Amino acid sequence: MKKKKIKAIIFDVNGVLAMDKDKKSSVHESVHESMAKVLDVHLDTWFDAIDTTYAKSIEGKGTKEGVIKRIADNLDVRTEKLQKLLVKHYRRGFRRNWHLYKIAWKLKRRGYKIAILSDQWHVSKDVFIREKDERKFDVSVISCDVGMRKPNPKIYRLTLKKLKVKPSEAVFIDNRDWNTKPAKKLGIKTILFENNNQCLKELRKMGVRI
Ligand SMILES: [Mg+2]
Numbered sequence: 001m002k003k004k005k006i007k008a009i010i011f012d013v014n015g016v017l018a019m020d021k022d023k024k025s026s027v028h029e030s031v032h033e034s035m036a037k038v039l040d041v042h043l044d045t046w047f048d049a050i051d052t053t054y055a056k057s058i059e060g061k062g063t064k065e066g067v068i069k070r071i072a073d074n075l076d077v078r079t080e081k082l083q084k085l086l087v088k089h090y091r092r093g094f095r096r097n098w099h100l101y102k103i104a105w106k107l108k109r110r111g112y113k114i115a116i117l118s119d120q121w122h123v124s125k126d127v128f129i130r131e132k133d134e135r136k137f138d139v140s141v142i143s144c145d146v147g148m149r150k151p152n153p154k155i156y157r158l159t160l161k162k163l164k165v166k167p168s169e170a171v172f173i174d175n176r177d178w179n180t181k182p183a184k185k186l187g188i189k190t191i192l193f194e195n196n197n198q199c200l201k202e203l204r205k206m207g208v209r210i
Contacts, residue, residue, distance in 0.1 A: 015175030
């Protein structure tokens, strides 16, 4: 049987294009602890304050301003202060994986379509995905923009549709197996991301010219 040619490569952001500085917890996890500490509230109080607003925001409910205001009101802090602190602590917790970004752009020059598929809430999106970087991808599917998140199969189907490729013509790179599983089920080739070298090796094994 002839191997289907890969036409598109889809990249996750956190843990792939954006690497956590802390090896033990992801920046999305550790930011909660940092925020509780800097606001001098119990971690439980912080979680009560963000409550469902945070989770719903990942699925696109509300606006960035509305989401921040609701949480700020719950904590009795100023909206601008909360916004600044959140951005600061998100920024502190990660570094951009420039090597992989460069590989993505090289793939695009070689004729492959490249995409971003990421779960973000309204507040973290701008921190992790800079507009000028996002524009260099053919397709960008961010949960808070499209109103659904991984591992909902619909978000993978939407990404394929936007890329105009069949599942077997795409590779999806993510650092969580619960996110790669539904993709695999749809027939998309998957790479469980560990590091750049491992990822490159697996891409080459799939016949991707790099
Ligand atoms: Mg991830």
